[in-house]
Amino acid sequence: MVNLPLAHDLLWGMTPAQLSADAPAWAVAALAAGQPVVVRRALSEEGQVAVGVRGVLREQRLAAFMALDSIACRVSPEALCHVECERDLPVMQALKQLRPMLDDCRWVWGVSGSVGFELASGFRAMHAASDLDLILRAPQMIGRDQARELVALFDQTVCRVDMQLQTPFGAVALREWANGSSRVLLKNAYQACLVTDPWNPQEQAA
Incomplete structure (x- = not known):
């Protein structure tokens, strides 16, 4: 795929359904509210990108993976x-x-x-x-x-x-x-x- 997301890019389109079953409630709420996720530096499987979900509190940070084909918007x-x-x-x-x-x-x-x-x-x-x-x-x-x-x-x-x-x-x-x-x-x-x-x-x- 050309023009893959880079570290620190913000991506929209990830849904709570893409989180693991044991994801915290705050992360589910953040995605349900339409918040973007941030691209992080980590290896990911083909067709996915490593991202971080951000909560309201400083300690609320969750490493996750987003499907590339679900990216609706990207801001660098x-x-x-x-x-x-x-x-x-x-x-x-x-x-x-x-x-x-x-x-x-x-x-x-x-x-x-x-x-x-x-x-x-x-x-x-x-x-x-x-x-x-x-x-x-x-x-x-x-x-x-x-x-x-x-x-x-x-x-x-x-x-x-x-x-x-x-x-x-x-x-x-x-x-x-x-x-x-x-x-x-x-x-x-x-x-x-x-x-x-x-x-x-x-x-x-x-």
Whole structure:
């Protein structure tokens, strides 16, 4: 199948019937209400995609699998960069502050986490203490100095801002890449492993 969903994409169309028989009541209620699910990094059988169901409480997260042919709508994090919200929360203030700089860099970036979920679906997920989670499509290496400049910029906002660098071989936390550690944690559908260069495919087999 061409154009498979990517990690952090939001998908609509999953029904309670696709959950396992022992799924918690909150997960059944979330899907019955029409909430989207978020694509997660995990292996899945052909014709399915690994997803997470989100509940109202922070601890209410359920790993599940969704049939690809039941996807009714898909929204990527980068489609949410310029979606506005009337709620005047710190995360939205931070997003408005960072948006021009990220746009000027001509990077492909996006909004994930609770902010992305609410902006895409309208279901309330943000609160006053929420973090702003961002992703950056990084097909080529982002230098450590550039990563440190981004972290310094993020630390000037009114809430914590975290960014995942999406390399062709998995995701790495911007803050971890910026702090100068000799090895960083790279996560993909197959594994999470420590590497020195997240853009080098040969390291994953090491």
